[in-house]
Amino acid sequence: MxxxxxxxxxxxxxxxxxxxxxxxxxxxxxxxxxxxxSLYDKQGFLLKLDRQPLELMYKYGNLSEGACKPGFAAAKMTAIYPKFTKLAPMFLDPNYKRFSKIGDYSPPFGVKSQEKIVDILLSATQNYGLGEELDSTYCKTCIIVGNGGILANKSLGSRIDEFDVVVRLNEAPVKGFEKDVGSKTTMRITYPEGAIQKTERYETQSLFVLSAFKALDFKWLRHMVFNQRLRSTDGFWKSVARYVPREPSDMRILNPYFIQEASFKLIGLPHNNGQMGRGNIPTLGTVAITMALHNCDEVAVAGFGYNMSTPYAPLHYYEKIRMSAIKESWTHNISKEKEFLLKLVKAGVIQDRTNGICGAGC
Known part of the structure; x- marks a missing residue:
């Protein structure tokens, strides 16, 4: 039934x-x-940056004061941005083609159609790391020294020199400014138009790192590596260095993945079909920070941040140009970039030694 x-x-x-x-x-x-x-913004960052895992406090809370914290920057970054993955080397090496993401894009976001000249350059330099001592360092502290006028009269030089890796940008000088910016330079990241032109202004020892923003930049580096005369500067938007006083073994190519990641993922700039366009190129400082997050255990910055409410303040620490000289940039989106850097500072991913990113807001 x-x-x-x-x-x-x-x-x-x-x-x-x-x-x-x-x-x-x-x-x-x-x-x-x-x-x-709903916990994350449209870029994938945690909305409430103070909501971070307790295990990070337990992992790093018992270390002695001043001790380097292994994996700290990447752990903090992953806590606020779960999509972060650490495997991205600083510089291109002969195995760079394993990064399909950079093979899919032309400069500045990749190396598409530039593989032949990149292979020539890498075979000439034959070195692809920071150097034997730093590459074998278990825990690396890094500082990115920006060029902002906020560095002036802060007497941070000795504290900057305490970092394992000191990164400087473009032609910002060291000689004569050691009290405020330090005397140590591990690497100087630049591009042809931003490179130091007077050879006597170069440090006696440092890595020369090209950040290529266009195909022509790789050709320029080939002239520098092979010490060839640069016959024409057509295609550059201003004068460029014609000689770099460095051996090929001290020259590197910055992994363009950091430009791609900073622009499209971290800041959320226009994709523009993977081509350089209006407002979709991150500043070199933010590119350097992105690089450090992938390769350093602790990351600090100094000399970052422009305060537009002080138009008569110096724009750079080494010259008398005022803040009011800043014009709207065609390539950069400073306001969106600042939003990204604020997240890093507020969440404690990076330490801002000159408090220029937050101002009084942190």
């Missing part, structure tokens, strides 16, 4: 179906309300 389902069972099934429908419907109406995505 067939058993009839009980009235209570039918009521229970109906209730479950009704609740499921309501859950599904409300999710369709306001999917963010039911999803963990």
């Amino acid at each position: 067939r058993m009839k389902p009980s009235r209570n069972l039918l009521l229970g099934l109906c209730s479950i179906l009704a609740l499921g429908f309501l859950y599904y419907s409300s999710g369709r109406i306001n999917i963010r309300g039911w999803s963990h995505n």
Whole structure:
């Protein structure tokens, strides 16, 4: 004999179906309300930057004061940006083609159509790291020294020199400014138009690192590596260095993945079909910070941040140009870039030694 389902069972099934429908419907109406995505902004960063895992406090809280914290920057970055992955070497090496992401894009976001000249350059330099001592250092502290006028009269030089890796940008001088900016330079990241032109202004020892923003930059580096005369400067937007007083073994090519990641993922600049366009190129300082997050255990910055409310303040620490000289940039989006850097400072991913990124806001 067939058993009839009980009235209570039918009521229970109906209730479950009704609740499921309501859950599904409300999710369709306001999917963010039911999803963990509501915890993150559109770039994938945690909205509440103070909500970070307790295990980080337990892992690093017992270390002695001043001791380098292994993996700290990457751990903090992953806590606020779960999509972060650490495997991205500073410089291109002969195995760079394993990074399909850079093979898919032309400069500045990749090396597409430039593989032949990159191979020539890498075979000439034959070195692809920071050097034997630093490459074998278990825990590396890095500082990116920006060129901002905020560095002036801060007497941070000796503290900057305490870092394992000191990164400088473009032609910012050291000689004569040691009290404020230090005397140590591990690497100087630049591009043809930003490179030091007077050879006597180069440090006696440092890595010369090219950040290529266009195909022509690789050709320029070939002239520098092979010490060839640069016959023409057509295609450059201003004068360029014609000689770099460095051996090929001290020259490197910055991994263009950092430009790509900073622009499209971290800051959220226009993709523009993977081509350089209006407002989609990060500043070299932010590119250097992105590089450090992947390769350094602790990351600090100094000399970052422009305060537009002080138009008569010096723009750079080494010259008298005022803040008011800043014009709207065609290639950069300074406001969006600052939003990104603020996240890093507020979450403690990086330390800002001159407090120029937050000002009084942190």
